[in-house]
Amino acid sequence: MDIVQKYFDDFTATQQDQLKALEELYRDWNEKINVISRKDIESLYEKHVLHSLSIAAVFHFPPGTQVVDLGAGGGFPGVPLAIFFPEVEFLLVDSIGKKLKVVDAVSEAIGLKNLQTRHCRIEDVKDKKFDFVVSRAVAPLKDLWQWSRPLIRKDPAKHTVRLIEKGDHAPGLICLKGGDLTQEIFESGTRPHIMAISDLFTEPFFEEKYLVYVPK
Numbered sequence: 001m002d003i004v005q006k007y008f009d010d011f012t013a014t015q016q017d018q019l020k021a022l023e024e025l026y027r028d029w030n031e032k033i034n035v036i037s038r039k040d041i042e043s044l045y046e047k048h049v050l051h052s053l054s055i056a057a058v059f060h061f062p063p064g065t066q067v068v069d070l071g072a073g074g075g076f077p078g079v080p081l082a083i084f085f086p087e088v089e090f091l092l093v094d095s096i097g098k099k100l101k102v103v104d105a106v107s108e109a110i111g112l113k114n115l116q117t118r119h120c121r122i123e124d125v126k127d128k129k130f131d132f133v134v135s136r137a138v139a140p141l142k143d144l145w146q147w148s149r150p151l152i153r154k155d156p157a158k159h160t161v162r163l164i165e166k167g168d169h170a171p172g173l174i175c176l177k178g179g180d181l182t183q184e185i186f187e188s189g190t191r192p193h194i195m196a197i198s199d200l201f202t203e204p205f206f207e208e209k210y211l212v213y214v215p216k
């Protein structure tokens with residue numbers, strides 16, 4: 001938890017309690033349904049929570065923004081982001097229902113009101129549009145972009161426009177990726193903005209980890 005507060009120091013008491021509760025909740029749930037590798041549970045706050053929050057270090061989501069987490073698994077990056085942005089709506093989608101059971105249990109235990117889950121493939125989400133798609137460790141950029149594109153609003157929703165400040169980002173796909181992305185980006189046919197997470201956080205884990213942002 002200290003590692004999160006090293007970089008983000010203005011959490012409310014509620015947010016601090018929610019973040020603190022994650023360790024025990026994920027430790028318990030992970031025994032029943034494996035959503036995090038057993039060795040990673042020891043570094044939950046670095047490898048999962050802080051990694052997820054790298055999105056919050058760069059992107060400001062105004063209240064009312066709608067975000068879908070594509071392939072959320074056990075809730076990353078969606079759960080830490082839903083804690084960080086209590087006035088933003090999150091839908092966490094995954095094709096494996098039991099992983100979302102963990103998300104629902106964690107979300108309920110910490111009292112998140114701004115998070116919903118949906119058990120389906122992302123290609124089957126047809127009834128909603130979003131300002132942002134977020135995703136970690138799901139598929140090559142080509143697929144992520146093909147799936148995300150029809151889900152992203154062309155322009156920010158009317159209710160968020162008036163809240164968007166100068167310098168905020170246009171709707172798009174934000175994914176967390178690692179390693180050499182040259183080939184993957186080439187094959188995706190997109191021209192993303194790439195941000196090195198090691199410029200934000202100094203821990204060795206974040207070397208060669210990137211935020212990849214494809215505006216619509």
Ligand SMILES: C[S@@+](CC[C@H](N)C(=O)[O-])C[C@H]1O[C@@H](n2cnc3c(N)ncnc32)[C@H](O)[C@@H]1O
Pocket residue numbers: 070071072073074075076077093094095096099120121122123135136137138139
């Ligand atoms: C390696 S896990 C990553 C989970 C989580 N994002 C994380 O970083 O901890 C990839 C997840 O993506 C889900 N997934 C893959 N393709 C999907 C699709 N087309 N629609 C919905 N979920 C998908 C899988 O079911 C799996 O839970």
